[in-house]
Amino acid sequence: MRHLMSPLDLTVEELDQLLDLANDIERNPEKYAHTCDGKRLATLFYEPSTRTRLSFEAAMMNLGGKVLGFSSAASSSAAKGESVSDTIRMASCYADICAMRHPKEGAPLVASMVSRIPVINAGDGGHQHPTQTLTDLLTIRSLKGRLNNLTIGLCGDLKFGRTVHSLIEALVRYTGIRFILISPEELRVPDYIREDVLRAKNVPFEEVIRLEDALPKLDLLYMTRVQKERFFNEDDYVRMKDFYILDKAKMELAGPDMLVLHPLPRVNEISVEVDNDPRAAYFKQVQYGVYVRMALILTLLEVTV
Ligand code: CP
Numbered sequence: 001m002r003h004l005m006s007p008l009d010l011t012v013e014e015l016d017q018l019l020d021l022a023n024d025i026e027r028n029p030e031k032y033a034h035t036c037d038g039k040r041l042a043t044l045f046y047e048p049s050t051r052t053r054l055s056f057e058a059a060m061m062n063l064g065g066k067v068l069g070f071s072s073a074a075s076s077s078a079a080k081g082e083s084v085s086d087t088i089r090m091a092s093c094y095a096d097i098c099a100m101r102h103p104k105e106g107a108p109l110v111a112s113m114v115s116r117i118p119v120i121n122a123g124d125g126g127h128q129h130p131t132q133t134l135t136d137l138l139t140i141r142s143l144k145g146r147l148n149n150l151t152i153g154l155c156g157d158l159k160f161g162r163t164v165h166s167l168i169e170a171l172v173r174y175t176g177i178r179f180i181l182i183s184p185e186e187l188r189v190p191d192y193i194r195e196d197v198l199r200a201k202n203v204p205f206e207e208v209i210r211l212e213d214a215l216p217k218l219d220l221l222y223m224t225r226v227q228k229e230r231f232f233n234e235d236d237y238v239r240m241k242d243f244y245i246l247d248k249a250k251m252e253l254a255g256p257d258m259l260v261l262h263p264l265p266r267v268n269e270i271s272v273e274v275d276n277d278p279r280a281a282y283f284k285q286v287q288y289g290v291y292v293r294m295a296l297i298l299t300l301l302e303v304t305v
Helices: 012-027 051-062 084-094 107-114 130-144 162-171 191-199 211-217 234-240 282-300
Strands: 040-045 066-070 097-102 119-124 150-155 177-182 205-208 220-223 259-261
Touching: 012 130, 012 282, 040 051, 040 084, 051 066, 051 097, 051 119, 051 130, 051 282, 084 097, 084 107, 097 107, 107 119, 119 130, 130 162, 130 220, 130 259, 130 282, 150 162, 150 211, 162 177, 162 191, 177 211, 259 282
Parallel strands: 040 066, 040 097, 097 119, 150 177, 150 220, 177 205, 220 259
Antiparallel strands: none
């Protein structure tokens, strides 16, 4: 039985197969409509979510399966003090596979150690968000045609943004990747990403503060919101929250093929006037998230079609 805690749990070859499967699902959805008949997905979400939880649920329903779960710690027996380990033991009796989001780093890993069903990390604190990374990789590969030879700008809260950490770890395995890390001083990537991932693998990167300087050089801009829920102090959040706003004027500095991705939710960091720009891919990204989660469920349940 396999779990998914980090994108690195999949080899590059397995990742390619998963993305191929997701593209086949996109082209032939009817072929997969009953592949999970009789199967159940539990969504155990201790933290708010729109896309991840609903896309997991849509994915399982598209495969013919059923879903059950909770959407907040307050509406589960976690509010009475039940541990994650005990909760996953319960879910193992009710479902065949589980997606878990938790504010504490490592909680899904703890669950996976006692679980009788595959556990998928649907986001753990400021640590990892592997299924967002699968979504991002599928979006990039589908719209750019490759996962190598790209200059990628990551902009915003690079300290607490778990989607950024997972995406960097996944992309350094491809050739010709170069990062421009765009953030205020206080929200730079954690040291372990800079030293143990980027420098250790000799991946070229630069850290800059001004988005305007980076835009002309990019194949892809990955915007992120400032993660309000991870700040200890409201004043710091207020000072940082509108540091970057991508608008029409800034988009004019970018190349004609530069894609704009965002894991969403957005707050103010992308102006709505950018939404109709053909380079804005963040709503297409949401649709790719359903296909790739369908592919992941099939893979972890070892369903062959
Ligand atoms: N991208 C993402 O994780 O969105 P949600 O928090 O709405 O699930």
